[in-house]
Amino acid sequence: MVSYRVGPYGANGQSFFGGFVDYLSYVNLKEHGINGVKIVWEECETEYNNAKGIECYERLKDKAKISAGPIHPMSTGISYALIDKTAADQIPMAMVGYGRTDAVDGSVFPYAFPLVTTYQMQASAIVKFIKEKEKGSLEGKKIVFLYHDSAYGKEPIVALQEEAKLNKFELTVIPVAHPGNEQGAQWLKIRQEKPDYVIFWGWGVMNQTAIKAAQKVGFPRDKMIGSWWAGSEEDTVPAGDAAKGYMSATWNVAGKDVPLIADIEKVVYGAGQGNLGDKSKIGTILYNRGVSAAVLSVEAVRKAQEKYGEGKAMTGEQVRWGLENLDITDARLKEIGATNLLPEIKTSCDNHEGSGKVKIQQWDGEKWVVVSDWIEGNKTLIHPLFKASAQQYAKEKGITPRDCTKEM
Structure with missing residues (x-):
């Protein structure tokens, strides 16, 4: 190990x-x-x-x-x-x-x-989820991809670019330097861009920092969807009230009911x-x-x-x-x-x-609640x-x- x-x-x-x-x-x-x-x-x-x-x-x-x-x-x-x-x-x-x-x-x-x-299929599934929320069309919408500037964060970019072409939305990519506890400039840009959604690829301290920054600039947390590595209690509990409504992808549930x-x-x-x-x-x-x-x-x-x-x-x-x-x-x-x-x-x-x-889950202020069924990314688009x-x-x-x- x-x-x-x-x-x-x-x-x-x-x-x-x-x-x-x-x-x-x-x-x-x-x-x-x-x-x-x-x-x-x-x-x-x-x-x-x-x-x-x-x-x-x-x-x-x-x-x-x-x-x-x-x-x-x-x-x-x-x-x-x-x-x-x-x-x-x-x-x-x-x-x-x-x-x-x-x-x-x-x-x-x-x-x-x-x-x-x-990561590509996860990103594609998140786009599909957003599309469902937007009644089947993303044409003319603006989506920001805020990501950890590493191999991890860069992996989904090509998939999101293809999804943007297919679904006719505007994609803006914004990197965050490791470890991610400095994001002031990035969130200032997001406030200026006024995107409809932020797809967020964070890890570690970067996650709670981003959630708090979103609250600070007035970006709604329920329009912010993280990767599965940006959707744990380690991210939401330290962010306090700022995390309520925040969403992320996941493949496993939380809790001891399992x-x-x-x-x-x-x-x-x-x-x-x-x-x-x-x-x-x-x-x-x-x-x-x-x-x-x-x-x-x-x-x-x-x-x-x-x-x-x-x-x-x-x-x-x-x-x-x-x-x-x-x-x-x-x-x-x-x-x-x-x-x-x-x-x-x-x-x-x-x-x-x-x-x-993947499934999509949402933080209700105390726990993660699953808010979707299984969503499969666009295999026809992504696997090639x-x-x-x-x-x-x-x-x-x-x-x-x-x-x-x-x-x-």
Whole structure:
């Protein structure tokens, strides 16, 4: 686990990785591991720093080669830095809701899995949601894209540009420098632009700063829709009253009503093996999301064992196959108590994403409330962008893409 629990994004990492580790402990305690194979893990602190992410990977990769998990960097920048290395080392990398989006094309990126929904499909789904609110037309509307000036923040721009052409709205892109606690100039520009909506791609302290700044300049929070990394209690609670009405995309709900979350608290914390120092984070958006990412890891290993042998530890190559052949239905999610933690996921050689759907949630002043059904981004518009980018990457790197018709 190349993780981060300190630094400017440490509060977010504590919740996410806490949920992730708690689920691994839960599987060990409840099921004695994956079909009897106990899960082990080792953690290395990156502080969300790309160079430290590479150092951590190099330190841990030899152990990972013996039985690979997959790796979850939880950082788009670190994912970019590791994408060639993991392929060369044949260690699968899961980028659950982040990372290099064109890795959806498994013919070019066999070891990289931007699972659940990518940034481009998320942005497209947000546009679809706004369009529904505007009675089916965005023509002549103005949308500002306010983003973290990093690989993470830049990922959706191409998709939003295509959506703007298709839906005839005016798009203005405004970057915010890391870590994002200075946004005065950006919000002054937004006040001058008078957009109909702000689509917001923030992370860490940038999120509460933006929500407070929106209130200061009088921009309505219910016209501001964040990415799933800008929609947690870590963002809204510190913003106080300013956050009421604010919306964000998500793929998982908050709360302990999810049976799996309640059972993790009972089983893991009951055994004194909980990973969190602050138990109040159990059931928060990022905690539950960490659990959802760990569920994907465990289900990938379980899938690999179906093919290569139950009760055996799996190699990186075998887990790669498991990730590429996931078929997690609603029935399976219900079976493990994880309903509303994930949409249905079905991956293949030419689709390492597996879903492409989000829900929209809104902060009511105390909690997150889901305000939409599943919304799928415009696959017809967005997926060709992935394909073109992946093919260009293959050309630059001298990669011969796999024939996915032979991988069925």
